[in-house]
Amino acid sequence: MNMNLTPRQQQVFDLVQEAIERTGAPPTRAEIAAQLGFRSANAAEEHLQALARKGAIELVGGTSRGIRLKSDTLRALRAARADDTMAPPALLAAAALSLPLVGRVAAGSPILAQEHIDQHYQVSPALFPVKPDYLLRVRGMSMRDAGILDGDLLAVQRADDARNGQIVVARLGDEVTVKRFQRTRAGIELLPENPEFQPIRIAPGSTDFALEGVAVGLIRNTALM
Structure with a gap:
């Protein structure tokens, strides 16, 4: 999906999405930092804040895993995965x-x-x-x-x-x-x-x-x- 993300922001976004699909919960800032080689969790937080400003995610305060994909982001991801043999993405979203x-x-x-x-x-x-x-x-x-x-x-x-x-x-x-x-x-x-x-x-x-x-x-x- 195109949200004018930088390469690093795209990496963080992909990591969050994969973690949610694999485990049912987003990663912590420390886990993002460890997997992407950041020096600290603060660097991960900066990228998350940028993703939130661009509308790709939503941040929930007070929790270490308070990261959510917004509903329109999820709809776009689902549509992007739909191939030509499936129902049109608009029908998928409407059903x-x-x-x-x-x-x-x-x-x-x-x-x-x-x-x-x-x-x-x-x-x-x-x-x-x-x-x-x-x-x-x-x-x-x-x-x-x-x-x-x-x-x-x-x-x-x-x-x-x-x-x-x-x-x-x-x-x-x-x-x-x-x-x-x-x-x-x-x-x-x-x-x-x-x-x-x-x-x-x-x-x-x-x-x-x-x-x-x-x-x-x-x-x-x-x-x-």
């Missing part, structure tokens, strides 16, 4: 998805059981790099530093496995939680993005753990009001 919003989840029942669905939202598919299956209202601030805040709507694709580093929706006994996934030799760790919370460790073969899906996007809690 709204109807996604169920999952509220409180009762113990032992499927997350998409009818009694868990509060309502349906019509949203543009251009908001997400891949098609989600449902929206989950985030409760609590354990993922604050990933830019995922209390009341946000997490777009989730159903999955029973995940890659290390992906943000997932997991069931732990009677609770459903959003955390970053990490598989180790000792089992599975569910990592918060807030130092006030502790990691959750799952022993191999635990019957209290089930993966419900992986995050593929986020809608700020005020966007659909």
